[in-house]
Amino acid sequence: MNPSPSPQPQSTLLLLDQFRLETRGQPVPLCGNAQRLLAFIGLRRRVQRCVVAKTLWPHATEAHARGSLRTTLWKLPCGAQELLHCTQESLALAEDVGVDARTLAVTALDVVRGRGPQSIDSLLMELLEWGDLLPDWDDDWVVLEREWLRRLRLHALDTLSDRLARQGLPALALEAALASIRIDPLREAPHRSVVSTHLAEGNLVEALRHYEAFRHLLRTELGTEPSGQFRRMMPLERRCAVRRR
CATH class of the missing domain: 1.10.10.10 (Winged helix-like DNA-binding domain superfamily/Winged helix DNA-binding domain)
Known part of the structure; x- marks a missing residue:
């Protein structure tokens, strides 16, 4: 033998x-x-x-x-x-050499394409919460790779948050959305996910608090307002729109 x-x-x-x-x-x-x-x-x-x-x-x-x-x-x-x-x-x-950045990219692509696992476990969450690619390096090729991986990770977190919400897992959906917000606080999509999850659970106060915090951030940083789609999600905004008609 x-x-x-x-x-x-x-x-x-x-x-x-x-x-x-x-x-x-x-x-x-x-x-x-x-x-x-x-x-x-x-x-x-x-x-x-x-x-x-x-x-x-x-x-x-x-x-x-x-x-x-x-x-x-x-x-x-x-x-x-x-x-x-x-x-x-x-x-x-x-x-046989493992590369953590490639593992993260493959996992994120699977999530975005809907090929990821249907039940989200701790490993998947860990992959999506890893840090930036070589954050202290300023080579042009690193900057491009870092931004690509960052955007891919954000899209995966947004997709993951929506999937978790549909599966009736609001706490995990919030975690995914908040992780996306920590990476890029000015993107509206994860803020909508947070507010939508709060509203679905009947937490109107939390939803309003988060919406107002995001609106203040946009006004301070960009001098603009949330989109009409986001405003229409809020009960008070919907009432005001009906009255204006």
Whole structure:
């Protein structure tokens, strides 16, 4: 009987909140260029070498950028080198390496597309409550990726809140909507979800309090008012509209 193959070492590339690479349960220290390289490849899984060089060293000549890429690859510690598959044309992350930002993106896309689990568990909520992508990095490609993931996460939270409300889980629906508000307080959709949930439960005072707080925020920050759709949700606003007719 042949012995079963030993499991491959588990490695994780963490890009939410801060950069961290762990392999065999231990952190792997990396310099700045090595972190940027692993983060860029980790978000895409497989990238052409020319794209990596041009993106990570945008102000260098092509020859210098390619040289910087080769130097960075050569200086990678063993714990990081074994995570990359390198060819003359491309660089790829090993299939067994987990990337938290990619996990969050896949989960959020599943929720938005309606492919997520019908019963929402704590794992899904945890995925949608993770932090921003590399918040202290200001590289152009990071800024674009961060904004894309942020918007995707917001849409997933909005969708999740609506789904939970329909399933008769108002407390969890509120949590999802409030998580969306914490990320971007000026978006109206999650505020409507909060007010709608309060009204469905008969909590008129809470609904009015939240609506007025959002209206004050809009006036202060943008000098505008909630949309007509939002105003018509409120009982007092509906009465005033009937009287004006």
